[in-house]
Amino acid sequence: MRQGWCIGLRLPVQLRANNQNGYAFKPEQRGSEGLPIIRIQDLTGNAYDLGYYNGDYPKKVELNDGDVLISWSASLGVYLWNHGKALLNQHIFKVVFDKVEIDKFYFMYAVEYNLDKMSLKTHGATMKHITKKDFDNVVIPYPDLDYQKEVAYRLTSLKGIIEKYQKQLDLLDELVKARFVEMFGDLRINDKGWKYYKLDELTELITDGEHATPKRTTQGIYLLSARNVLNHQLSLEDVDFIDCDEFDRISRRIIPKEGDVLISCSGSIGRCCIVPKNIKFQMVRSIALLRFKSNINPVFAEYMITSDYLQNQINKSKTASSQANLFQGKIKSLKGVVPPLELQNQFASFVQEIDKSRLRELLAIKQIKLLLNDSWLLLY
Numbered sequence: 120m121r122q123g124w125c126i127g128l129r130l131p132v133q134l135r136a137n138n139q140n141g142y143a144f145k146p147e148q149r150g151s152e153g154l155p156i157i158r159i160q161d162l163t164g165n166a167y168d169l170g171y172y173n174g175d176y177p178k179k180v181e182l183n184d185g186d187v188l189i190s191w192s193a194s195l196g197v198y199l200w201n202h203g204k205a206l207l208n209q210h211i212f213k214v215v216f217d218k219v220e221i222d223k224f225y226f227m228y229a230v231e232y233n234l235d236k237m238s239l240k241t242h243g244a245t246m247k248h249i250t251k252k253d254f255d256n257v258v259i260p261y262p263d264l265d266y267q268k269e270v271a272y273r274l275t276s277l278k279g280i281i282e283k284y285q286k287q288l289d290l291l292d293e294l295v296k297a298r299f300v301e302m303f304g305d306l307r308i309n310d311k312g313w314k315y316y317k318l319d320e321l322t323e324l325i326t327d328g329e330h331a332t333p334k335r336t337t338q339g340i341y342l343l344s345a346r347n348v349l350n351h352q353l354s355l356e357d358v359d360f361i362d363c364d365e366f367d368r369i370s371r372r373i374i375p376k377e378g379d380v381l382i383s384c385s386g387s388i389g390r391c392c393i394v395p396k397n398i399k400f401q402m403v404r405s406i407a408l409l410r411f412k413s414n415i416n417p418v419f420a421e422y423m424i425t426s427d428y429l430q431n432q433i434n435k436s437k438t439a440s441s442q443a444n445l446f447q448g449k450i451k452s453l454k455g456v457v458p459p460l461e462l463q464n465q466f467a468s469f470v471q472e473i474d475k476s477r478l479r480e481l482l483a484i485k486q487i488k489l490l491l492n493d494s495w496l497l498l499y
Contacts, residue, residue, distance in 0.1 A: 140209060140210075140211070141157075141180050141206075141207030141208045141210065141211045141212075141213070142176065142180045142206070142207065142208065142209060143208070143209040144156050144206075144208055144209075148172055148174075149170030149171065149172065150170065150171050150172065150173060151171055152171055152173045153171040153172045153173030154172055154173075154176075154181075154205055154206045155169050155170070155171055155205045155206070156169075156170045156171065156172050156205070156206050156208050157182060157188075157205045157206065157207055157208055157211070158208045158210075158211075159190045159208075159210055159211060162196065162198045162211070163190075172206055176206055179213070180206050180207045180213075181204065181205075181206060181207075182200050182204065182205040182207055182213065183204055184200065184201050184202075184203065185199070185200070185223075186199075186200040186213055186214075187199060187200075187213070187214040187223060187227060188200055188211050188212065188214070189211065189212040189214065189230060189234075190210060190211050190212075191210060191211070195234045196231070196234065197230040197231045197234065199223075199227065214226070220264050221261070221264070221267060222267040222268050222271050224271040224275065225267035225268065225270055225271040226259075228270070228271060228274050228495075229259040229260070230259070232492075232495045233257045233259065270494065273494060274491060274494060277487055277490055277491050277494070278491070280487055281484055281487050281488070284480050284483050284484045284487070285480075285484065287480050288477060288480050288481070291473050291476055291480070292351075294473060295422065295469070295470055295473055296422075298466065298469055299422050299466065302462060302465070302466050303423075303456070303458055303462070303466075305428075306423070306426055306427075306428035306429075306455075306456060307427060307428045309456070311458075313456035313457065313458060314456065315454045315455070315456060316454065316455060316456070316457060317451060317452055317453065317454055317455075318409065318450060318451055318452075318454070318455055319451035319452070321412060321415055321420075321455060321457065322409050322410055322411050322415075323410045323412055324373075324408070324409070324410040325407065325408070325409050325410075325447055325450055326372070326373050326407070326447070327384065327402075327405075327406065327407045327408070328343075328369075328373075328401065328403040328404045328405070328406050328408070329369045329372075329401065329402070329403050329404060330404050333361050333369060333401075333403065334361065334362070334365050335359050335360060335361060336360045336361060336365075337360060338360050339360040339361055339362045339363070339366075340361050340362070340363065340365075340366045340399055340400065340401065341355065341358055341359075341360065341398070341399070341400035341401070342358070342359040342360055342361045342400065342401055342402070342403065343358065343359075343381075343401070343402045343403070343406060344359070344385075344402070344403045344405045344406065345383035345384060345385045345387070345388075345390075345406055346383075346386070347406075348382065348383040348390050348391070348392055348406055349390055349392060350390050350391060351391075351392055351422075351425070352392055353381070353392050353393075353394070353395060353398070361401065366399075366401055370401060373408060375394050375400060375401070375408055376410070377394055377395065378394060378410075378417045379393070379394040379408050379409065379410050379417070380392075380393055380394075380408070380409040380410075380417055380420050380421055380424065381393070381394060381402070381407070381408055381409075382406070382409065382424065382445065382450065383406060383445075384404070384405050384406060384407050384444060384445040384450075385404075385443070385444055385445075386405070386443065387443075388433060388443050388444065388445040389424070389430055389434070389445065390425075391421050391424040391425050392421065393417050393418065393421050407447060409450070414457060414460055415457065415460075415463070416460065416463035416464055416466070416467050418466065418467035418471075419458070419463040419466055419467060420455075422466070422470070423455050423456070424455075429453060429455065432453050432454065433445060433449075433453065
């Protein structure tokens with residue numbers, strides 16, 4: 120096996136790979152004709168509109184099928200482009216190999232593994248960002264080509280298994296959504312005839328987290344931000360910590376309780392989950408906390424907020440700025456419905472049964488990811 124190989128520009132000539140950054144297209148350059156401008160959200164699937172550019176451009180920002188792309192700001196990831204000719208926006212590298220004997224898929228897996236480790240350097244940041252210096256200094260194993268292909272095949276097989284489990288999770292999510300519509304109707308057309316109320320009328324409390332920058336530690340009590348709020352799941356995989364003194368200071372204003380509903384208010388706004396049992400944490404201002412009145416089951420509220428009807432209201436608050444934000448005033452004005460509590464409770468019981476199946480799928484995915492990680496550790 121050969122020695123390690125740097126991802127960045129500081130490579131021996133025979134092993135060089137150039138990371139070419141995209142172009143900073145201005146809003147007024149985005150039109151409806153020409154080549155599509157590919158932003159990070161277009162790679163992650165979070166885009167709501169696709170801009171086009173019709174004019175001259177540097178050849179280095181042109182994308183073609185088979186190009187390897189690495190996003191290094193906001194959302195860290197590596198992608199294989201296969202959607203035809205396009206143009207690359209800023210904050211994304213296009214990797215150009217220069218006489219490198221390396222399997223493209225092996226390279227992508229190596230970058231993906233290291234991006235996960237590099238993301239630890241972004242704790243506490245509102246928007247994740249990796250400096251070019253950090254990126255250029257990353258070293259990956261560089262075995263011979265046949266072994267690269269063997270590793271890539273093994274990892275592709277494991278990721279294929281993860282995708283199958285993920286499809287099962289998606290089917291469970293669709294089942295819950297279908298049950299919600301069956302019981303409460305399509306809230307966009309209100310075919311059940313419910314009366315609409317502002318969320319401010321349905322809650323005892325709507326607030327956000329700490330505004331002042333908390334003093335973080337390497338261990339202690341969880342300090343959550345928007346990245347920890349996923350739909351129907353509180354993620355603790357990438358989390359900050361504070362000590363007891365800082366926790367007590369922040370908690371003078373609000374202490375999150377089991378059954379409170381959390382909403383992400385920065386970046387990917389509108390994700391929603393319930394505070395589970397037996398977790399002690401505080402949060403920063405990129406999370407909003409909603410404490411509903413007794414006639415609202417928190418599980419019903421969670422799925423109402425993630426319904427198309429509420430999400431459409433939330434998305435209307437987005438602006439042309441690069442960082443979307445959801446403010447308390449907007450949350451209070453969002454409109455929801457109040458079906459009979461007995462019906463809400465029946466729905467919550469159904470979700471509880473589905474969550475048992477979801478947990479089994481998530482545990483299986485976790486085990487496969489451990490195998491993926493172990494595969495890389497064998498190479499170092």
